[in-house]
Amino acid sequence: MLNQRTQALRVRVEDAVKDLHSLTQAIGHQELTATVGELRNRMSEPYMFVIVGEVKAGKSSFVNALLEQEICAVAPQPMTDTIQQILFGEPPQTVVVNPYLKKIFLPADILRDIAIVDTPGTNSIVERHQEITEGFIPASDLVIFVFEAKNPYRQSAWDFFEFIHAD
Ligand SMILES: Nc1nc2c(ncn2[C@@H]2O[C@H](COP(=O)(O)OP(=O)(O)OP(=O)(O)O)[C@@H](O)[C@H]2O)c(=O)[nH]1
Numbered sequence: 633m634l635n636q637r638t639q640a641l642r643v644r645v646e647d648a649v650k651d652l653h654s655l656t657q658a659i660g661h662q663e664l665t666a667t668v669g670e671l672r673n674r675m676s677e678p679y680m681f682v683i684v685g686e687v688k689a690g691k692s693s694f695v696n697a698l699l700e701q702e703i704c705a706v707a708p709q710p711m712t713d714t715i716q717q718i719l720f721g722e723p724p725q726t727v728v729v730n731p732y733l734k735k736i737f738l739p740a741d742i743l744r745d746i747a748i749v750d751t752p753g754t755n756s757i758v759e760r761h762q763e764i765t766e767g768f769i770p771a772s773d774l775v776i777f778v779f780e781a782k783n784p785y786r787q788s789a790w791d792f793f794e795f796i797h798a799d
């Protein structure tokens with residue numbers, strides 16, 4: 633999915649971060665070494681792409697439309713009941729990590745480059761807000777907030793948006 637120029641830039645950035653990591657070790661700055669080390673580990677991982685929004689806003693449909701394939705389950709009734717991290721893997725399988733988080737492995741090529749986090753609609757359940765904001769937002773590369781087109785003015789959607797944005 634990444635074009636050649638982006639690939640080349642990525643290699644350069646990886647080299648630069650590697651040098652930076654060595655430098656933090658050389659000067660003995662443990663905190664910086666940990667931060668840069670974590671950054672290095674994450675660089676080789678696929679881009680993490682998090683979708684949030686209210687119940688039935690069309691989050692899962694949006695992911696499918698964007699990727700032009702049926703990656704996420706879509707339905708008129710509440711469908712995404714846990715946070716779902718969708719990753720490349722063969723054979724397809726679902727691993728339940730905890731009551732709020734599932735890892736879904738699918739052999740879709742696009743998932744080699746991007747990992748998708750599809751989240752449940754969170755109109756009411758604060759616990760899930762926290763799981764999303766603490767567990768995924770800090771590590772994400774892109775967060776997309778989906779509003780329902782028929783009514784993008786609902787206060788609860790904007791409250792949720794502010795919550796995510798503030799974080
Ligand atoms: N008319 C119309 N319907 C849509 C659109 N996007 C999604 N839908 C329909 O809205 C319903 C909910 O879509 P989902 O993609 O499952 O919504 P979601 O936000 O993932 O829902 P939860 O995971 O349950 O919170 C489905 O019946 C979709 O077919 C859209 O752009 N226009």
Ligand SMILES: [Mg+2]
Pocket residue numbers: 691692693705706711712750751752
């Ligand atoms: Mg959904």
